[in-house]
Every structure is written in C-alpha cells, then in structure tokens.
Amino acid sequence: MMTAHSPDSAIIHRMAMGDEGALAELYDRHGTLAYSLACAVLGDPRDAEEAVADAFLQIWTTAGAFDPSRSSVAGWVSVIARTRALDRLRARRRRAATVERAAAADPAGTALPVAGATDPARATEATELRAHITAALDELPAPQRRAIELAYFGGLSHSEIATELNEPLGTVKTRIRAAMDKLRVALAAYTQQG
Amino acid sequence: MTESHGWTDYPAPFALGVLDDEDRVAFEAHLAECEACRSAVQAFRQTAAALAWSAPVRVPSAGLRARVLHEAASVRPIGAAARGGRAERASEAGAGSSRVASKTWLAAASLVLAVAAAALFVGERGARRGLEATVARMQDEAGLTAAHVAELGADLAFRDSLLAWVLAPDTRTVRLTAQGRPPSARIFWSMERGRVVIAAFDLDPAPAGRTYQLWGIAGRRAPVSLGTFNTAADGRTIAAFDIGRDARFDVAAITEEPAGGSPQPTTTPFLVGGISP
Numbered sequence: 078m079m080t081a082h083s084p085d086s087a088i089i090h091r092m093a094m095g096d097e098g099a100l101a102e103l104y105d106r107h108g109t110l111a112y113s114l115a116c117a118v119l120g121d122p123r124d125a126e127e128a129v130a131d132a133f134l135q136i137w138t139t140a141g142a143f144d145p146s147r148s149s150v151a152g153w154v155s156v157i158a159r160t161r162a163l164d165r166l167r168a169r170r171r172r173a174a175t176v177e178r179a180a181a182a183d184p185a186g187t188a189l190p191v192a193g194a195t196d197p198a199r200a201t202e203a204t205e206l207r208a209h210i211t212a213a214l215d216e217l218p219a220p221q222r223r224a225i226e227l228a229y230f231g232g233l234s235h236s237e238i239a240t241e242l243n244e245p246l247g248t249v250k251t252r253i254r255a256a257m258d259k260l261r262v263a264l265a266a267y268t269q270q271g
Numbered sequence: 272m273t274e275s276h277g278w279t280d281y282p283a284p285f286a287l288g289v290l291d292d293e294d295r296v297a298f299e300a301h302l303a304e305c306e307a308c309r310s311a312v313q314a315f316r317q318t319a320a321a322l323a324w325s326a327p328v329r330v331p332s333a334g335l336r337a338r339v340l341h342e343a344a345s346v347r348p349i350g351a352a353a354r355g356g357r358a359e360r361a362s363e364a365g366a367g368s369s370r371v372a373s374k375t376w377l378a379a380a381s382l383v384l385a386v387a388a389a390a391l392f393v394g395e396r397g398a399r400r401g402l403e404a405t406v407a408r409m410q411d412e413a414g415l416t417a418a419h420v421a422e423l424g425a426d427l428a429f430r431d432s433l434l435a436w437v438l439a440p441d442t443r444t445v446r447l448t449a450q451g452r453p454p455s456a457r458i459f460w461s462m463e464r465g466r467v468v469i470a471a472f473d474l475d476p477a478p479a480g481r482t483y484q485l486w487g488i489a490g491r492r493a494p495v496s497l498g499t500f501n502t503a504a505d506g507r508t509i510a511a512f513d514i515g516r517d518a519r520f521d522v523a524a525i526t527e528e529p530a531g532g533s534p535q536p537t538t539t540p541f542l543v544g545g546i547s548p
Binding site (some may be wrong): 092093094095097100101104105108109110112113114116117121122123124125126127129130133134137138139140141147148149151152155156158159164165167168171172203206207210211214225228229230232233234235236238250253254257258260261264267 | 280283284286287288289290291292294313314315316317318319320321322323324325326327328329330331332335336338339340342343344346347348475476479480504
C-alpha cells in the first residue's frame with residue numbers, strides 16, 4: 078500500500094491542488110501501464126488512446142478524492158483505465174452486435190521488456206512486479222488463466238465466459254474462484270506494498 | 272458474519288467484476304451488512320488490480336501525453352481553485368470544449384439518476400442497503416468521495432445554466448433527424464447571442480480517429496464548421512459552441528470526419544435540419 082510520503086502520494090496531492098505539472102509526472106509514471114492495459118482490452122491502439130485520455134481526465138478531475146487506504150495509486154489508475162477501456166469495448170460490441178475479445182488486433186505500440194518509466198528505479202520496480210504477476214498467472218492451469226483473462230481483459234460475466242468457452246456455468250465459477258484464491262496468495266506481498 | 276453464511280464464494284468474482292447481474296445485486300445487498308465480506312472484497316480488488324501488470328507492455332505515443340495535458344488544461348480538479356464557471360468554460364473553449372461539456376452533462380445526469388433511484392428505493396430497507404452498496408462499489412471503482420458529490424453539484428449548476436439558456440425567448444430549437452430513425456439531435460440556437468448547444472441521442476461514439484462535426488449552411492454558400500464533438504458510450508452528448516453573433520444559417524448538418532475535423536465536409540451528412548428564421 079502506498080505510504081503517506083511516497084512519490085505517488087505527493088503527486089496526487091499536487092494534482093488535487095490543480096498542479097498540471099503533477100499530472101504530467103503521474104502520466105510519466107503510470108501512462109504506460111494504463112495504455113498497455115487499454116491495448117490489452119481493446120486491441121486497437123487508437124481506441125486505447127481514447128480510453129487512456131478519458132481515464133486521465135477522470136483521474137485529474139477526481140485526484141482530490143483518491144483514498145490511499147483503499148488502493149495504491151497504480152491500482153487506482155489501472156481500475157479507471159480498465160473501466161474506461163471496457164466502456165469502449167462494450168460500445169464496440171453493441172455496434173458489431175457480436176461478442177468478441179479484442180486480443181487479435183496488432184497494437185502499434187512497441188513491446189518492451191520494461192515498463193517504459195523514465196525513472197530507472199521505478200522501471201526496475203515495475204519490471205519486478207510485472208515478472209511476479211506473469212509468473213503467478215503462469216502457475217495457473219490454462220483453463221483457469223483463460224477464464225481470468227476473459228473476465229479481466231474482456232469484461233465478460235460468468236455466463237458470458239461460459240458461453241464463450243462452451244463450458245458449464247458452474248465450472249466457470251469454480252475456475253475463477255480457484256484462480257483468484259491462488260493469485261491472492263501469490264500476489265499478497267505486492268498488493269500490500271502497492 | 273460467520274464463514275458459513277453462504278456468501279464466501281462471492282467476494283472474489285465480485286471484485287473481478289464477473290458476477291452476473293442477478294448475483295451481483297444480491298451480493299451487494301449482503302455487502303451492506305457484512306464487514307467480513309467487505310474486507311474480503313477489498314483484498315480481492317487489490318489482486319484484481321494487480322492483473323493490469325500482466326498486460327503486454329505498449330508504449331503510448333508522445334501525442335497521447337500532449338493530448339492528456341491539453342485536455343486537463345480545460346478543466347480543474349475537484350476542490351482546486353476554480354478559474355471560472357463551467358458554462359463559461361464551455362463557451363470560451365468552443366469546439367474544444369465539447370468533450371468536457373459532454374462529461375459534465377453526464378455527471379449531472381448521473382446525479383439526477385442517483386436522486387431518482389434513491390427516491391424509488393427509500394423506505395425499503397433491503398433495497399436501500401443494496402443501493403448503498405452499489406454506491407460504495409461505484410465510489411471504489413471511480414475513486415469518488417464526498418468531493419465528487421460537490422463536483423456533481425457544480426455540474427448540476429452548469430446544467431441549470433444551460434437549461435436557462437435553452438429556455439430563453441430568443442433561442443430557437445432545431446431538430447436534426449435521419450429519416451425519423453435514430454440517431455437524432457436537437458440544436459438550441461441563438462443567433463443573437465452567437466451560441467449553439469447540441470444534444471445528440473442514440474448516436475454511437477465516432478470510431479477511433481474520427482469525430483462528429485456540426486456544420487451551418489447559408490443559402491448556396493459552402494458549409495461553415497461550427498465545431499466537433501463526440502458522444503459518450505451511451506450514445507449521448509451535449510456540447511456548446513460559440514459561433515459569432517453575426518452568423519446566419521439556413522440549415523444545420525452533422526457529418527463524420529477525421530479527428531480534429533475537416534475544413535469542408537468529406538462525408539454525406541447523416542443528420543440534417545432546417546433553421547427557421
């Protein structure tokens with residue numbers, strides 16, 4: 078969990094006071110995370126940019142409402158970025174009148190081994206976090222991982238995942254619950270220090 | 272609450288946002304009275320948030336950073352020193368304000384809906400608790416607190432100012448239609464004040480890299496751009512444009528154009544309406 082004196086905390090405080098430079102710093106620290114997440118949800122880099130722009134406008138206007146006791150700043154940014162990306166994904170699904178997971182598109186962004194943060198220490202921290210979470214997901218049985226990805230990146234519900242995978246609803250529920258239990262244990266150290 | 276209360280399987284999928292509506296509503300009602308489940312949800316939310324880091328790394332363009340900072344410059348964070356009323360900002364920024372105006376309207380609409388929902392459920396204890404749980408969930412997702420409620424109040428004031436303007440005697444109403452089918456739009460037009468407000472309905476957001484553009488056409492002259500706008504995910508928006516006090520037009524039309532708008536229409540208007548003198 079973020080401490081009261083963490084760099085992120087200071088940035089959020091300055092943003093709440095209307096400091097646009099602080100927004101630039103927050104974007105430099107977490108923009109890549111938000112954009113990567115939006116790309117994973119939407120597939121299309123232009124759609125992802127729209128979602129990220131929406132997200133950071135919301136983050137900017139509600140900075141004073143951020144509650145560090147509920148999540149880290151990175152967690153808060155990712156929740157908002159995911160929500161805005163899923164909004165667009167669902168609107169696109171309505172237009173297409175079909176349910177699809179937009180993972181097949183080829184995002185134009187460049188895949189990098191690090192988070193792209195400008196601060197080397199921050200980049201190292203992000204790389205470690207990313208590696209740990211990837212390892213935790215790799216430990217899951219493939220069906221559990223697939224169900225988690227459809228839920229998190231696809232925004233699908235239990236019944237929608239069951240339809241997508243052509244599996245019984247009860248099976249899907251069990252897989253997701255089991256996977257979340259494992260991830261909670263595996264990621265405990267990281268989610269607590271945020 | 273004890274471990275045998277029957278809801279122990281719900282916090283994880285709830286935090287992941289994967290519960291179907293019926294299950295979610297039932298669990299939200301339970302959450303309002305179960306501290307153990309609220310704690311479990313909080314823990315699983317952190318687990319779910321960590322999944323963001325599993326997305327393959329993509330580096331955003333430099334243009335996105337510039338855009339984020341540019342858009343932020345047109346609005347103030349909640350509680351920060353105001354630089355002027357929202358209605359003023361909407362008018363002074365012209366086309367560039369449409370995105371902000373849209374969000375402001377949505378925020379105001381959310382407040383109205385929340386009040387309506389509260390009125391509907393008041394007096395019914397279980398349902399009210401469910402509503403409280405829903406609000407708590409929304410607050411958690413969006414990072415909302417009492418400060419945001421203050422913003423919603425300001426947004427409502429903005430909406431009121433728009434309503435007063437719309438009802439002013441010199442404001443004309445123009446309905447833009449596509450042969451009687453959705454989408455539709457209504458324009459509130461004051462030539463004397465040189466201002467136009469457009470409200471669009473059932474209009475899906477423009478595809479990525481595209482935008483909607485409002486045009487005014489006088490006689491046989493070339494169309495004049497009045498501004499660009501886009502709709503929210505629910506297909507609605509309201510946007511205000513300053514067009515100059517001397518502007519006179521006979522027809523208003525909307526086209527879909529490349530992001531940033533075009534000097535002249537590049538597609539056929541899909542919404543058209545005549546402006547009565």
